[in-house]
Amino acid sequence: MLRGLRTFMVKELKELARDPKILIGMIIVPVVLFPIMGSVMSFAMTTAMEQTVKATLVVVNNDGGEWARMFIQFLQSAGVNVLVEDNVDLEGRVVELISKYNTTQILEIPSGFSRNVTAHLTNPNIKATLRFYSVFRGTSIFEGTGSSIVDTLVSQFNRNIAPDVLYTEKSTIIKGEVKRGLDPSMISGIMAMQSFTMPLVVIILLSSSMQIAATTVASEKEEKTLETLLATPVDRLAILWGKLFSSIIIAAIGAIAYMIGVTYYFGSLTGNITAAVEAAGVSIDLASLGLAMTPLGYLLLGISLFVTIVAALSLAVIVSAFAEDVRSAQSLVGYIYIPIYFPAFALMFIDINTLPLAAKILLYAIPFSHPAIASRAVTMGDYWTAALGIIYVSAFTLIVTYLASRMFATEKILTAKIRFKKAKGSKKQEELY
């Protein structure tokens, strides 16, 4: 064995185990974050499934024949919560009925259904058509579940009677308009890309810019330049704001570079999907569906991202002011990653409106949730949610920057330290004099 290897390894392991950065990266993230992510995903899926199953499926029976009655019975025996309405003319009234029955999905059994099923038994070319209408709200990537469940039920029914006897024509209701021939599961698949983008941007942008801000403050301490600076006639708030604004400029450059990259990446991805979908005979154009972002939407999203970056940077500056050197500043900032990562991952999969009140409040209270919430909201034309989020995050930022200013104005900027251990803290204090 190499001489000194064991001694050296023991020392290395001690140092590594005592470094909070390692603790966060290697232990807390996998042990805490991944199970949380798992629970979040499974909660999101279960909620979506439960909602779909529990939700009332309004079946409009415009046929009245024997096969229609049998199909309705089949749905009921499969546990679907069915509300049957006879002879309702749906032409131009789908949206009205959706709100009247307070549902998100309507299945129409058109007139001639029973006759076509019977005819199919002798001529397989004849098919009986069902018409399925589903509301798309753009809140969760599992929104296509309802459509998938109808598909499953129809194929089960077909297996019992004859292959391909029933055929479903699907329509999606987006922002109160019926888009015929558009499968909601297809649109929710494409929208899922968008719901992943913003949380990812938030994670990468915030964590990298916070490291920059933390480093600029801590390096002043590490390089012992802060003391010199604080004793000059420079306004102390100029030091704080100078650091904050420079970090914002660097973060903004990073944001632009990142957005260009991400837009290209997702653009080519969605482009390919759209092409594939079009090849299958359906045309999906997000802009014509009203799902592409408007200039106002982009503006609100940009502001939301900007105020959140400022909030994160101010928090990083104030936290790193407690650190003695760059390494400890980065470790301290690492703790802020948890409230950034958690809502970002959660909002990739979850419809915030389906959450219990406490969880909803928690997500809204975390300022870093808001760009992801705003991203979905503005896509669906809900500008108020984005605007209120901006106001909330701005208020949070003002409070944090006020606290940071207070800190820079007093001796705390030099003396404040977060003490992990009492003994360690008092030892550090002695070094002051």
Next chain:
Amino acid sequence: MSLAIEASDVVKVFGGIRALDGLSFRVKPGEVYGLIGPNGAGKTTALRIVSTLLTPTSGTVKVFGHEVVNEAEEVRKIISYLPEEAGAYKYLSGLEYLEFMAKFYASDGDEAQRMVREAAEISGLGERLRDKTKTYSKGMKRRLLIARALMVKPRLAILDEPTSGLDVIHAFHVREVIKKYAGEHGITVLLSSHNMLEVEHLCSRVALINKGRLVVEGAPQELKGKYESRNLEEVFAKVVKIA
């Protein structure tokens, strides 16, 4: 004429520890005044309070009549502080660093340039001032920082261990610069040091502090006579033992 520094009964408590315990001293304008004392005596805390970086728990400190807590901004305009082990921004060149610091004191660009030229002369770093400070040796960095502290011609220069960690050549240069500059421009200097030779060479008066209190004060010659010692080192040893 008001005193350069008037510290009266200054107490500073960190947590449960009294770093300064009723320290009082007075420095006259134009004096080079040294604070000497063992590690943990409170020298750096005292210098930081005079520099407005720390606020005293009780007691008052005035710099040329300005109170360091309530008139901190006024005090910062007339002082220049050099912390122990201070650094410069490693990605700036020596010249850029000097320009950056000069702009805080100068009223216009010409005055800032005058300060930088002065600093270039004091530092004696010549062409190396164009290099990034991260390429400087410890001695070169200290010469740059001393030059930075003196270029603004402060009424009071506060120098914490100005030659700490420097080799004989660099330490000699720094001491000569302080002595020459203080004499020529009538700058009052408050410094702390462990180096008794340095203190004897530079200071017109010294104060020996221990456990946050002033134990003895006087001109180096006067103290040597009083304690029948050959040099300040002996005085220091005797006084600390007595205290």
